[in-house]
Amino acid sequence: MNEHQGPRPVWESGALPTERFREIPADVLAVIEARTGPVLKAEPVSGGLNSEIAARVHTSTGTVFIKGLRQDHRRVWTQKREADINPHVRDLAPALLWRAEDAGWDLIAFEDIQGRHADYAPGSPHIPLVADTMTRLSAVQAPDIALRDMPDRMKDHTDTPELFAGNTLLHTDWFPTNVLITGGRAVLVDWAWASRGAPWIDPALWVVWLVKSGHTPAQADQWAARVPAWRTAPAEGVNAFAAATVSVWEQITDGDPEPWTLDMLMAARRWAAHRG
Template identity: 75%
Template structure:
C-alpha cells in the first residue's frame, strides 16, 4: 500500500535538514512516489538537495537502508547520496537534486532510447553483498519455478515512470527501495509491462526490451514463467489496492503473458 505523504515538512525535520544544508530558502514538497512520508526539494544559498524520509518506526523504514546501501554502486545511473540523518525519530536521505521531467513511456517517445541506455548500463552492475533479497525469494509465492529468476545482477525492479527522470539527454533512475539480486533480463521484462500499460502492444514492448543485451540472453522458459508470475503479483496488488492504475497494470501483465503463451505455441 502507498505511504501517506506529508504535505509539509515537520519543524523537527526541517531543523535536522538545516543542520546539514544551512538555512532553507525554499521547500518544494513533491507528490510523486509511493514509499516516503517526506519527499521535498530543499533550496539553500549553497545548493539544492532532494530529501526523502520516513519515521524511524515506519514499517518500510528498511527501504532507507536499502537505498543507502545500493547508492555507491549505481552513481552512473542514479543521483549521488549526499548524507543520511537518523535523529529525532526520523530517517532522512539527501540526494543530489535532479531537475527533469518523468519519463514518457508512450509509443514514439524520445525518452525510450534513453531508458534503454540507462538499463543497459545497469545490467552490467553486479549486485553487492548488501543486497540480500533475490528474485527467486521475492517471487516464490507466485511461481513453482523461482530458481529460473536467479542471477548476480543488481536490479531496480520498480519501473514506474516517476522513478525515471530525464535530464541532460539521459535517464536517471531514482527510488531504489525495491532493488534486488537476479537475472539481468528481469528489469527489461518488468519495463515491458509498463510499456504495454502505456500503449505499446506486447510485441512492441518486447522489441524495446530486445534493445537491451541482457534480454536477448534470457531463456524462453524463464521469461514465460516470469510473465505468468508477474500476473500473479499484480493480481495480489490489485486485490489489496484496486486503484485504476493497479488494475491497468494487471491488464497489461495479462496481455503480456497471453502474448508469451501464444508466441510459444506458434513456435510449436
C-alpha cells in the same frame, strides 16, 4: 509500485516564518539545517514516492532532495537500502549527499536533479534513453549488501522461482516517476525495491509498463530487445516470469484496486498471452 500523493505544499510566498515549513516538523528542519545551513524554501515532491517527507530543499549554497521516514515506520529499512546501494550506481542515479538518523527520523539527502518523468507511450523519445540506462544497469553486479533475491520475492507466484536467479543488481520498480529524463539520459531514483536476480528481469518488468502505456506486446518485446541481456534470456525463464507477473498483479488488485493497477493486470495478462 504504489502511488503516493505526497504532502501538500510546505512553503507559500509571504507566509510567516513559523508557517513556512509547517509540513516539515521543526525537529526535522533542525536536523536538515545542521547539515545544509538555513533553509530558504522547501518544495514538496509527489508521485511514486513511499516517503513521509519528500521535498526539494533550497539553501543559500544550493538545492538538495530530501526523503524521510520516522524511525519506527514499517518501511524505514528502505532508507538504509537506498543509502547502501547509492555508491554502486553513481552513474545511474542521483548521488547521495548524506544520511541522518536523528530526532526520531531517518533522512537521506541526494543531489537535486531537474528532469521530467519518463513517458513510455509509443513514439516517446524517452524510451531509447530508458533502454540505454537499463543496458548499463544490467551489467552491474549486485553488491554485498542486504538485498532480496528474485526467486524469494516471486516464490509465491511460480513453481519455478529458481529460473529468476542471478547476481545482477535490479531496480525492479519502473514506475515512470522513478525514471527522470535529464540531459539526454534516463536517471533512476527510488531504489527501495532493488533486488538480486537474472539480468533480464528489469526489461521484463518494463515490458508490462510499455504494454500498459499503449504498446502491443510484440512492440514492447522489441524495445526490451535493445537490452543485450534480454536477447540472451532463456525463453523458459521469461515465460515463467510473465506468468508470475500476472499472479503478482492479481494479488495487488485483490480487494480494492486502483484503476492503474487494473490496467497493469490487463497489460501483464496480454504480455503473458503473447509469450504463450
